[in-house]
Amino acid sequence: MPTPVITIAQMREWERATWATGVSEESVMRRAGAALAKVALRMTSPGSEVLVLAGKGHNGDDARFAAEELPGRLVRVVNVKDPAAAVAQVKCFSGVLIVDGLFGIGLSRPLAGDWLRLLAALNESRVPILAVDVPSGLDADTGEALGDAVRAAVTVTFGAVKQGLLCATAARFTGRLEVAADIGLVPCPFKSELNWTLPEDFAGFPPPRPVDGHKGTFGHLAIFAGSLGYHGAAVLAARGALRAMPGLVTVFTTERAYPAVAAQLAQPMVHPWMAGVKLPESCSAVLFGPGLAGPDVPERLRSELVGLWSESPLPVVADASALAWLPTGRTPSGAVRVVTPHPGEAAGMLGTTTVEVLADRIRAVREISRLGGGGWVVLKGRHTLVGRAEGSLFLNSSGNPRLGQGGSGDVLAGYLAGALAQPLLRADVGLLIRHAVWEHGHAADVLSDRQGAWTMMDLVDALGNTTRLGFA
Incomplete structure (x- = not known):
């Protein structure tokens, strides 16, 4: 069924409802990482070099789990603690894909200093970027950049689309938007006016044609x-x-x-x-x-x-x-x-x-x-x-x-x-x-x-x- 478009607060409440059932955060992050890796494999070919930039939060954990699911790729994981050092890593990277796992939906303050310089280096690299859940620096509620944001080729968002990702201001940052809906969360407790269509919505449609059908049957x-x-x-x-x-x-x-x-x-x-x-x-x-x-x-x-x-x-x-x-x-x-x-x-x-x-x-x-x-x-x-x-x-x-x-x-x-x-x-x-x-x-x-x-x-x-x- 289609997934609702939700806010950051609703996503957090959905996660809390999931943890309350005994589902572990690690199991959900591993499934999120696997979904992310599936897209990364589609965007690369065997032997390709992939740079994974992982922040200290769960967004970084998703990226690290994805890195474990990239067989045949030459993967370099950078656990970013010092953005200035990461700038050098980005500038010398000559591979085919960068995975942006720096910041997720929890970012609430404008970025500054070396973080802005790191985002600028990413955006100037001309290497396609795969964003984890939300492009780093983008407010997932408003669609506005918090100082600046990563300009991704593809964004894989988890569970459901966050409303800010659909704003006109967000398009140049999100690139192609994809949803990894099934990552082990409990059924979404929210409904919304606006819903995201999934390919699975069309399971069984169109139905098989009747065996005795003829051109008059089909309009x-x-x-x-x-x-x-x-x-x-x-x-x-x-x-x-x-x-x-x-x-x-x-x-x-x-x-x-x-x-x-x-x-x-x-x-x-x-x-x-x-x-x-x-x-x-x-x-x-x-x-x-x-x-x-x-x-x-x-x-x-x-x-x-x-x-x-x-x-x-x-x-x-x-x-x-x-x-x-x-x-x-x-x-x-x-x-x-x-x-x-x-x-x-x-x-x-x-x-x-x-x-x-x-x-x-x-x-x-x-x-x-x-x-x-x-x-x-x-x-x-x-x-x-x-x-x-x-x-x-x-x-x-x-x-x-x-x-x-x-x-x-x-x-x-x-x-x-x-x-x-x-x-x-x-x-x-x-x-x-x-x-x-x-x-x-x-x-x-x-x-x-x-x-x-x-x-x-x-x-x-x-x-x-x-x-x-x-x-x-």
């Missing part, structure tokens, strides 16, 4: 996408949808975009849009918006799609250009509605700025959902946020900056809608949406681990196949 997605100069968005959305394996996909595009779209899609049925066109009788979900930005998009098409959003009982996903002309207000009771804005589009929907959206993403998701009748919102970006006007919110744990390419959102919208078109997957719509978002990011992570550069077509090929065909 029919209708996509309205593409226009002059933006035909690629329709192609990517359709190909993304196919990776979710709905029974059928039909694409409607503008007359001028039709030749380019149809020429690149073999499996979907592709039609030029005409006024008054009816949805296929078997249609089970609708996606509209990708690439509907060209000068050839008729006002009649927009008005018909607005009508679908406002009146259709079918699940509807709105993306990209359509977000600028979606109506506010109620939608049919029980009908699933999903919008997938990036921060700039979210700002347009709220009549505010991108900076204000990023400063309070929770508020943005809640307000967009309220304006749209309580539907689902997928606010894309670092740790994409999924939720509605009420209830729990979920942070996505997968994905990386290489998703910052044109077409990434089209692929996601198609993949999500392709899953939503399948009635057998809609028992828990929130889980379905979160899975689509996570799988999209995970495919990008797998691609980035195995190759330097990749395109949206590579992403489409990886979707749903990350544990097969040599992708992982």
Whole structure:
């Protein structure tokens, strides 16, 4: 299940509750160290030199236990008592990874003097840094640097995400954020509005297909996408949808975009849009918006799609250009509605700025959902946020900056809608949406681990196949 986002005080209380049951601190630290070592092994190769900087507290103990779990690596452990001496160790290190176990969540005062010089040496070293629980010098409640903080490539935080690690100010220090949730603590005694998605949340999803299933069993997605100069968005959305394996996909595009779209899609049925066109009788979900930005998009098409959003009982996903002309207000009771804005589009929907959206993403998701009748919102970006006007919110744990390419959102919208078109997957719509978002990011992570550069077509090929065909 997803883990709550917690404060330092809650983490301390959780630890005390664990020690009260007789679980030893050493056993938890050893498991934390093993989880940290697993990431360090992933970041290095046999024969690599690794420098472990361990402070005097439990953060340092975690780092020392991790050092014992790095077979085949040339590990040097420095128990840092004199930061000035450690500066020299960092400056002469020519290996491939530094483990930062200097300070943990207990740091409450600004660093100064030789400690700041040590952090500066680490940040200037150009060696990737793996932070233990929290980058040294970062306040895990506020996300602010206490004088300065280590700029990690990866931070492995233990038990649950601390709220400060998610602040916009913390991003340049945490790098990629990973959670080692199972380190031997008792079940977390806290619940929070904001939750961190774990891969284990999707155990058993999607479920096995029935043996007597056929294309009619698995739904029919209708996509309205593409226009002059933006035909690629329709192609990517359709190909993304196919990776979710709905029974059928039909694409409607503008007359001028039709030749380019149809020429690149073999499996979907592709039609030029005409006024008054009816949805296929078997249609089970609708996606509209990708690439509907060209000068050839008729006002009649927009008005018909607005009508679908406002009146259709079918699940509807709105993306990209359509977000600028979606109506506010109620939608049919029980009908699933999903919008997938990036921060700039979210700002347009709220009549505010991108900076204000990023400063309070929770508020943005809640307000967009309220304006749209309580539907689902997928606010894309670092740790994409999924939720509605009420209830729990979920942070996505997968994905990386290489998703910052044109077409990434089209692929996601198609993949999500392709899953939503399948009635057998809609028992828990929130889980379905979160899975689509996570799988999209995970495919990008797998691609980035195995190759330097990749395109949206590579992403489409990886979707749903990350544990097969040599992708992982």
